[in-house]
Amino acid sequence: xxxxxxxxxxxxxxxxxxxxxxxxxxxxxxxxxxxxxxxxxxxxxxxxxxxxxxxxxxxxxxxxxxxxxxxxxxxxxxxxxxxxxxxxxxxxxxxxxxxxxxxxxxxxxxxxxxxxxxxxxxxxxxxxxxxxxxxxxxxxxxxxxxxxxxxx
Amino acid sequence: xxxxxxxxxxxxxxxxxxxxxxxxxxxxxxxxxxxxxxxxxxxxxxxxxxxxxxxxxxxxxxxxxxxxxxxxxxxxxxxxxxxxxxxxxxxxxxxxxxxxxxxxxxxxxxxxxxxxxxxxxxxxxxxxxxxxxxxxxxxxxxxxxxxxxxxx
DNA sequence: TATTGACTTAAAGCTAACTTCAACAATTAC
DNA sequence: GTAATTGTTGAAGTTAGCTTTAAGTCAATA
Numbered sequence: 001x002x003x004x005x006x007x008x009x010x011x012x013x014x015x016x017x018x019x020x021x022x023x024x025x026x027x028x029x030x031x032x033x034x035x036x037x038x039x040x041x042x043x044x045x046x047x048x049x050x051x052x053x054x055x056x057x058x059x060x061x062x063x064x065x066x067x068x069x070x071x072x073x074x075x076x077x078x079x080x081x082x083x084x085x086x087x088x089x090x091x092x093x094x095x096x097x098x099x100x101x102x103x104x105x106x107x108x109x110x111x112x113x114x115x116x117x118x119x120x121x122x123x124x125x126x127x128x129x130x131x132x133x134x135x136x137x138x139x140x141x142x143x144x145x146x147x148x149x150x151x152x
Numbered sequence: 153x154x155x156x157x158x159x160x161x162x163x164x165x166x167x168x169x170x171x172x173x174x175x176x177x178x179x180x181x182x183x184x185x186x187x188x189x190x191x192x193x194x195x196x197x198x199x200x201x202x203x204x205x206x207x208x209x210x211x212x213x214x215x216x217x218x219x220x221x222x223x224x225x226x227x228x229x230x231x232x233x234x235x236x237x238x239x240x241x242x243x244x245x246x247x248x249x250x251x252x253x254x255x256x257x258x259x260x261x262x263x264x265x266x267x268x269x270x271x272x273x274x275x276x277x278x279x280x281x282x283x284x285x286x287x288x289x290x291x292x293x294x295x296x297x298x299x300x301x302x303x304x
Numbered sequence: 305t306a307t308t309g310a311c312t313t314a315a316a317g318c319t320a321a322c323t324t325c326a327a328c329a330a331t332t333a334c
Numbered sequence: 335g336t337a338a339t340t341g342t343t344g345a346a347g348t349t350a351g352c353t354t355t356a357a358g359t360c361a362a363t364a
Contacts, residue, residue: 010340022322022324041329061260087268192359192361193312195311
């Protein structure tokens with residue numbers, strides 16, 4: 001146990017958050033979370049960091065990439081741990097993206113419906129080949145459930 | 153141009169399908185498409201293969217992984233190129249998955265709405281941490297828009 | 305015939321988000 | 335005190351879906 005009860009060792013933080021220690025270190029390397037060190041060079045996480053870890057995981061569940069999450073978090077003044085107010089702002093923004101994603105899938109469904117009927121699939125002429133929804137073609141790496149903005 | 157008009161060289165198939173030649177070779181390695189060889193060992197794609205390529209791409213747009221697509225295609229008798237009837241069957245199945253995915257995102261949206269209000273985010277107790285929708289945790293690799301079945 | 309341009313291959317590289325490994329140091333439990 | 339546990343590091347491995355590279359072959363054109 002950490003000497004100062006305000007802080008948690010990586011093992012404790014892992015247990016409370018449900019996130020593997022290896023992943024916590026990884027997040028730290030990526031700048032998503034931070035820690036101070038003990039005399040023996042062990043990481044010590046401030047209790048507030050748990051909320052931050054939590055925000056990261058929820059955002060991932062929503063489909064955001066770590067870079068997107070990183071951006072969102074770095075928008076917070078002084079990189080502070082999200083307060084309830086911050087969370088409200090972030091989650092509202094993400095809710096909008098979720099809406100967009102749902103709408104997009106619904107449009108895709110309509111296209112597919114029209115496509116099932118005609119069975120065309122004539123590549124160039126098929127609705128599927130006329131823009132939008134080409135997530136599978138955006139290069140490599142994880143395909144997202146949400147996107148900040150498709151391009152730029 | 154291929155001597156026998158029934159077949160296309162990889163370059164021709166690429167142009168008609170809009171899929172890079174490198175990707176066509178990759179798909180072939182993955183067993184998604186097939187070809188015969190010319191005297192000079194160049195690939196020759198039967199015209200019907202264009203439809204198959206098309207199905208692969210549409211399925212990807214819908215969010216299926218290449219393995220899932222591979223499975224779906226291998227369900228076809230004798231691994232034949234999808235006929236209009238096959239396409240109908242496949243696309244109807246995928247439509248259902250699309251429905252499920254949309255429903256899932258909608259449930260996620262409801263959760264988020266409840267979460268925005270309370271601002272709890274207390275990790276273990278938060279709705280987000282009580283199962284389902286943990287797509288971001290299914291290991292590495294592309295996160296999917298659809299899934300055959302969450303677990304095997 | 306010579307020169308492009310299209311094609312062939314295996315192998316390595318890329319991104320994301322981790323996990324695993326190896327080798328060693330600090331803490332804790334007994 | 336010593337053994338077990340927990341922690342530290344950098345580097346390499348993993349999966350998906352490609353792309354890139356290198357080094358050489360085939361085909362079409364002037």
